Amino acid sequence: MSAAISSRRGGDHRWLDRAWTGLLWGLMTLFLVNIGLMIAAVATNSFAKRWLGTWLPDGWTTNWYVSAWKEFQLDAILIVTVEVVFAVVFLALLIGVPAAYTLARRNFPGKRLLMLLFLLPLMVPPITYGIPLATVLYKAQLAGTIYGVILANLIPAAPFVILVMTPFIEQIDPNLESAARVFGASTGRMFWHILVPLLGPGILAASLLVLVRTIALFELTFLTAGPDSQTLVVALYYAVFAAGVRAPQSVDAMAMVYMMVTLAWLLIALRFVNPTQLVSRVKEHPQPA
Amino acid sequence: MNTVAAAAGPLSRTPFDRTLLLVVPAAAFMLLLFVYPFLYGLALSFNPKEGGALANYSHFFTTDNLWPTIWTTLRLALPATLINVGLALPIAFKMRQKSPYQRIATTILVIPITLGTVLIAQGMLTYFGPKGWLSQFLQFFHLYEGSIRLTHNYWGVLISLVISGFPFAFLLILSYITGIDPVLARAASTLGANPRAQFRTIYLPLLAPGLAMCFCLAFVQAFSVFPSAVLLGSPAGPTRVISIAAYEAAFEQYDYSLASAIAMIMGFVQLVIVAAVLGVRNLMYRGPVSGGKG
Secondary structure (H helix, E strand, O other): OHHHHHOOOOHHHHHHHHHHHHHHHHHHHHHHHHHHHHHHHHHHHHOEOOOOOOOOOOOEOOHHHHHHHHHOOHHHHHHHHHHHHHHHHHHHHHHHHHHHHHHHHOOOOOHHHHHHHHHHHHHOOHHHHHHHHHHHHHHOOOOOOHHHHHHHHHHHHHHHHHHHHHHHHHOOOHHHHHHHHHOOOOHHHHHHHHHHHHHHHHHHHHHHHHHHHHHHOOHHHHHHOOOOOOOHHHHHHHHHHOHHHOOHHHHHHHHHHHHHHHHHHHHHHHHHOOHHHHOOOOOOOOOOO | OHHHHHHHHHHHOOOOOHHHHHHHHHHHHHHHHHHHHHHHHHHHHOOOOOOOOOHHHHHHHHOOOOOHHHHHHHHHHHHHHHHHHHHHHHHHHHOOOOOHHHHHHHHHHHHHHHHHHHHHHHHHHHHOOOOOHHHHHHHHOOOOOOOOOOOOOHHHHHHHHHHHHHHHHHHHHHHHHOOOOHHHHHHHHHOOOOHHHHHHHHHHHHHHHHHHHHHHHHHHHHHOOOHHHHHOOOOOOOOOOHHHHHHHHHHOOOOHHHHHHHHHHHHHHHHHHHHHHHHHHHHHOOOOOOOOOO
16 A cells, blocks of 8 residues: 555656656557548549549549449359358357357356367467368368358357357346246247347347458358358458459459448447457446446 | 356256256357367378378478468567557556547447458558558658558558457457456545556456456467468568468368468467466466456
């Protein structure tokens, strides 16, 4: 305690504190402004007729979107993306929610080991397990098909659902389940009539988070996708990778389409979830504001 | 919560608790698609196309464009992680109180995470490029006359790792900091501790486990850098990271055995770093791991 008091020396430290605060805000602003300008640069270029070394392009056009749409067959790619993402969300919920329920409610031997099994895919980077996984999927003739892509994307998605759902389930009073049991409900009926309605917000949050993460997940799709099972982010990678062949505006137009898709879902998601939930689990005991 | 669950336990656990079956699909899925491929890859890596069991590993450590990839990757991933965590900690500490700023900043910072590395790479190529707005700005105000080179080299990849990694580290640390009971800090400030003393004696010790976790996760992300190393770096030279080597082995030479070996080496290096970080944490702090919940 005396250390705490003695460190309050007043005057001479105050401007240092202020400088420190200013520096932090400055860095933060610089970071955000540059990211904003970066996105704006892509947007401007995608509408530019010709843009070489000036502040703004010579003229504006929407032709790049038309040509990008045809050149990259965006309609087919968007359909694949939607199919993959929704299949991943549905399957991740289907196997993740029951598992989260058991992990939240029961203690059993080997529970810690099981938790580790579900945490590992989130700790190991996708490339490390993606390459052996792609090898196995090629052997099973699943790689290159949309099924392989869905299976690969489920590996981080299912544990993420478990991680997000467990605290939501812990918040529900177990007496409600006991009451349902007393009235003779089977596990399945109890699940549908008690848990699913109460877990609505949690399930919504989990599915939106998985959705946003799956759209942006590059490595696993990249390693397992074939020519006709590419999602938008992988198609964008190939477009940038082979950029020399194509007009940069066309690639930027595709980047904008990708960004619009992601941002639209992100805005929907942010209405229901806290931004920090995208990277970590929710608080077990949310504190009143 | 636990006590209630335990009380409900004996009631429902007649001969066999069927609830336990609910975990089976998820567990089976993970075993089949995560554990099995991993073990398969491990076995495959000891079963090379030619040579003895360790041929892949000796090939990796004796080939000039393979073993240096470890250092190339570490040279990118460690500074990027240190920058991200080092910057995120003070900024998250400043924003620990709930305020409109916190909500706005977290919302804006989510964008780079969800946009993903590919879009960041494309944006950087446009914005930081030799004819981009940044170089125009610098030349217009005569801040820097030479041509800036921030793409297709080491710095491009490092910047993209910071852009995608900083928000991640920030949000993670923020969620740890806001999980610490503010009553502790209020008590300290009643006793005359200024924010800096509060940070050193209350927040930092309670944050140590979270910080170690955040460092590990941020490092793991940076270590597996792939798209930005290809698009923004010079994948043949100074940013030839280990994931590029693994990808080339698998999909350009179709040597899955060598590729699995590289993936295993990658996993091993990561494990060493993660173990080192957790070891440092244990040296620094031996309190309750979940600290701060009242």
